[in-house]
Amino acid sequence: xxxxxxxxxxxxxxxxxxxxxxxxxxxxxxxxxxxxxxxxxxxxxxxxxxxxxxxxxxxxxxxxxxxxxxxxxxxxxxxxxxxxxxxxxxxxxxxxxxxxxxxxxxxxxxxxxxxx
Amino acid sequence: xxxxxxxxxxxxxxxxxxxxxxxxxxxxxxxxxxxxxxxxxxxxxxxxxxxxxxxxxxxxxxxxxxxxxxxxxxxxxxxxxxxxxxxxxxxxxxxxxxxxxxxxxxxxxxxxxxxxxxxxxxxxxxxxxxxxxxxxxxxxxxxxxxxxxxxxxxxxxxxxxxxxxxxxxxxxxxxxxxxxxxxxxxxxxxxxxxxxxxxxxxxxxxxxxxxxxxxxxxxxxxxxxxxxxxxxxxxxxxxxxxxxxxxxxxxxxxxxx
Numbered sequence: 001x002x003x004x005x006x007x008x009x010x011x012x013x014x015x016x017x018x019x020x021x022x023x024x025x026x027x028x029x030x031x032x033x034x035x036x037x038x039x040x041x042x043x044x045x046x047x048x049x050x051x052x053x054x055x056x057x058x059x060x061x062x063x064x065x066x067x068x069x070x071x072x073x074x075x076x077x078x079x080x081x082x083x084x085x086x087x088x089x090x091x092x093x094x095x096x097x098x099x100x101x102x103x104x105x106x107x108x109x110x111x112x113x114x115x116x
Numbered sequence: 117x118x119x120x121x122x123x124x125x126x127x128x129x130x131x132x133x134x135x136x137x138x139x140x141x142x143x144x145x146x147x148x149x150x151x152x153x154x155x156x157x158x159x160x161x162x163x164x165x166x167x168x169x170x171x172x173x174x175x176x177x178x179x180x181x182x183x184x185x186x187x188x189x190x191x192x193x194x195x196x197x198x199x200x201x202x203x204x205x206x207x208x209x210x211x212x213x214x215x216x217x218x219x220x221x222x223x224x225x226x227x228x229x230x231x232x233x234x235x236x237x238x239x240x241x242x243x244x245x246x247x248x249x250x251x252x253x254x255x256x257x258x259x260x261x262x263x264x265x266x267x268x269x270x271x272x273x274x275x276x277x278x279x280x281x282x283x284x285x286x287x288x289x290x291x292x293x294x295x296x297x298x299x300x301x302x303x304x305x306x307x308x309x310x311x312x313x314x315x316x317x318x319x320x321x322x323x324x325x326x327x328x329x330x331x332x333x334x335x336x337x338x339x340x341x342x343x344x345x346x347x348x349x350x351x352x353x354x355x356x357x358x359x360x361x362x363x364x365x366x367x368x369x370x371x372x373x
Contacts, residue, residue: 058158061144
């Protein structure tokens with residue numbers, strides 16, 4: 001990771017004081033929506049495929065409601081009694097910053113393991 | 117999942133949530149195989165959504181019940197009022213009600229408030245934590261006001277046992293001030309005041325109430341050391357009623373949203 005990328009990640013994390021709060025279900029939902037809009041069903045399957053974690057309906061919709069409240073995702077017009085959701089620019093920024101931090105952490109951890 | 121079960125689970129969520137997600141969520145549940153663990157997490161999620169708008173209120177409601185119970189216990193233990201409670205049926209009944217309320221609140225705290233607190237800490241709900249800090253700060257400030265009363269000559273050993281009650285009185289006073297804040301916030305006055313000015317007004321109300329209580333406390337202690345306990349007990353009961361009325365009103369409003 002370049003120093004400029006790290007600086008951007010740090011700056012974005014600083015700009016959003018709530019960044020540290022997002023983890024697990026909300027982060028998984030954001031990551032699932034990163035490659036395009038999805039509705040609940042598609043999100044659960046995608047998240048399971050991507051991370052191995054199977055979110056329950058309550059957990060999924062709890063995360064959706066919270067992310068929508070924070071304007072990190074937004075609903076698209078209803079299709080067959082269900083809304084697809086898409087990530088907003090703010091959601092993309094947050095996801096990028098969070099994943100960059102995680103990547104930095106993972107690399108540092110792996111480097112230490114290699115040194116053993 | 118069957119339509120009936122899906123509808124039941126959806127109805128556990130608050131109305132404002134159902135307006136937005138209800139139909140979609142029910143369709144989602146109906147079209148999937150839902151495991152027992154999913155049912156449990158859905159119930160937890162629904163309760164959490166119901167509590168989301170009233171986390172602080174719920175915590176204060178419990179505190180508002182526990183605090184007077186503690187204050188009564190501390191102020192009547194070994195004092196003449198304890199004997200009065202035993203001899204008069206009305207006193208005994210009121211004491212029993214407060215004691216039962218305190219025990220019920222403690223039980224409710226163990227069952228309901230502990231998970232809510234854990235959720236606040238886990239989700240880092242700084243907005244709730246910030247609100248919780250105010251009464252604690254208010255209580256400490258009140259102690260600073262009342263401690264001089266406590267250390268003045270005439271403060272004998274039996275009364276000294278009630279010293280921790282001063283902290284609890286701080287909570288009472290804060291509750292009363294919150295009541296005033298509620299009145300201010302719902303009066304025409306609030307429309308012409310900004311948010312900051314309203315906060316200043318609320319703090320001013322708090323200081324006025326604190327001064328009155330502190331004055332009453334000090335005068336009763338010095339004019340009649342034993343009578344001070346009695347006055348504190350009734351003041352506590354009165355404030356408890358005011359605080360609970362306020363909390364019930366706010367809770368109903370919050371849940372009705």
